[in-house]
Amino acid sequence: MLVVATAGHVDHGKSTLVRTLTGMEPDRWAQERQRGMTIDLGFAWTTLPSGATVAFVDVPGHERFVPNMLAGVGPVPAAVVVVAADEGWMPQSAEHLAALDALGVGHGLLVVTRADLADPGPALHRARAELTATSLWAVEAVAVSAVTGAGLPELRAALDRLAAGLPTPSAEDPVRLWVDRSFTVRGSGTVVTGTLGSGRLRVGDELVLADSGEPVRVRGLHRLGQPCREVEPVARVAVNLRGVARDRIARGDALLTEGRFGMVDLVDVRLAGDPVADLPATLTLHVGAAAVPVRVRPLGVDTVRLRLARPLPLLVGDRALLRDPGRHHIAGGVSVLDVAPPPLRRRGAAAARAAVLATMDGRPDLAGELRRRGLVRAADLRRAGVPVTGSPVCGDWLADPDHWRRLGARLVEAVTEYARTHPLEPGAPVGVLRQRLGLPERALVEALVAAPLRLVAGRVAAADLDPVPEPVARAVALLREEFTARPFRAPEADRLAAVGLGDREIGAAVRAGVLLRLTGNVLLPAGAPQQAVRVLATLPQPFTLSAARQALDTTRRVAVPLLELLDRQGATRRLPDDTRMVVGP
Structure with a gap:
C-alpha cells in the first residue's frame, strides 16, 4: 500500500482531489463540510491502474491547524504537494513544504490543481522553484482538473510510479504505531488509527501504550475498511484494542512492541x-x-x-x-x-x-555507539534503534574492543596495587575491583580475568602468586618444630606474637590453609584433624574427653573444640553419655 499525505495552502483543492480520485469523502466532520475546509485529518483510498492501493491522509491547510497537519504528515513516507493554478504559491504552501523538508520526506508528487481555471504553467514553474532546495526537489509534477478530469490518468500513473519507487519497509522490525485518531465503536470498544511504517500487526498481539506503559491486546484490525488478521507495512490501519479505555489514549500516543523502545x-x-x-x-x-x-x-x-x-x-x-x-x-x-x-x-x-x-x-551505528560508550547493554542499544550484532563480553553487555582491552590492563594494575598494599591477602576482592574500575556489575570483573591473573573464591590475584604470603610462611616455619613434637598443643598468645602472627597474619595463614583455626586464636597445623583421628582410633571405644586429651597430649582448651570439629566432620560420634567413638574403618 502507498500511503501519502496531502500538503498545501487552504482551499487549494486537496480534499477535492482526494474525493475525485477515491470517490470517498475525506472530511469526517460536518463542520468541515459546512465550512468547505479540512480541520482535522481525513482518510480515503483507491486502487491504482497497477492494482496497487493508495491511501491518502488528507491534512488541513489553514495555518490554525498546522499541528493537525503535522500529525498526519509525520508518520507517512510520501507526500502530494498541492498548488492551485489560479492562486499559485501561498503562505501555507511554504510552511507545509518547510515541514516536509524538515521531516526529510523525499518521495512524493507535485500536483497543480484547477487547471481548468488558469494556465497551470506559472504555478508549476513557481512551485518547482520552491521545491528545488528541499528534500522533494526531484518529484514528478502533474497538472489536473478535478472538474474536467484532465490529467487524472497521468496522476494515477505517477502515483503508481511513486509506489514502485519507495523503499521496502521491514515487517520484522518492532511496531511503533503513532496514534492520530482515537474513538469508541459501540460493541467493539476503543479504536485507534495510524500509519504503520514498519513492523507487523496481528490480531492477538500484546503491545504497550507509550504514554502509560499499560499493556493492551489487539482485539481486531481493519485495513481499507475491511477486517483482517494481519497487517504489514506500509498501511493505514485501525486497531481495536482490548484493555484500555478511550480516555487513556489520544493523538500523539503510540502502540509499541514491548521492551523494544525506551521512553x-x-x-x-x-x-x-x-x-x-x-x-x-x-x-x-x-x-x-x-x-x-x-x-x-x-x-x-x-x-x-x-x-x-x-x-x-x-x-x-x-x-x-x-x-x-x-x-x-x-x-x-x-x-x-x-x-x-x-x-x-x-x-x-x-x-x-x-x-x-x-x-x-x-x-544507527553499533561500532560508533560502543566506541562512545565503552560498555553498554545490548537491550539498551536495541531500545535506541541500534542493530546489535556480535557477541557480548558478559551476559547482555557489549564492549568496544579497545575499551575492553584497556579495562583488562587496568585490572592487572589494580590487582598489583592491591597486592602491594595488602600483602597478607590472597588477592583483591572482586567487589573492590568493580569499584576501582567503575564497572556496573561484579560479573564484568570476573569476565575480564585472564592470564596473568586468576580468580579464586571471589578474589583476583596474579597466577604465580604464592598462596602463603612470605611473612606468614616465615612465622609458621618458626612453629613447625614445636608442632612436629606436639602437634595438638596450640601456641599461646604470647608465642604467636613472638613469631609474628598477629590477627591479620593468622587470617592469611588460615585462608592459605597452612593453619587450622579451631576457635579464636586456638591454632593447629592444617592436618591436625586427620592425625587426631588416627590417635583416637587406638583408644578403647568409646572414649571420654579426658582419655582423648591425654592421648592427644593437649589441653582442654584444644581438646574440646577439636572433638566438636571431628563430630561435625563425621569422623567421631558423640554418645548420650558424652563419650565418643571413632566412626569408620
Missing part, C-alpha cells in the same frame, strides 16, 4: 534550519503524530539538546521538526543523534559534547 525525555539532535544561536528557549517538537513542548539548549553550530515535557519513544535516526507555535514558524528539522546523552555537569562539557556530536550522522 526518553532528553535527546541530542542535529538541526537543519534556523541558526542554533537564534533559537528561543522553548519550542514544540513534532514527531510522528506527537507534539511536545521542549526546552532547547544549544551545544554546537548545528546541534542542540532537547528536554521534552513528556517522554516519547524515540530512536536514533528519527526525523522530527521544531516549530515556534507563537510565531507560526518552523525552526527546522532535527535528526536524533543520541537518545541517552550523558549529563553536562562540568565546565566545558557542552563544548566537548558538541565535538562528539559533530562526528555523528544520525544513522
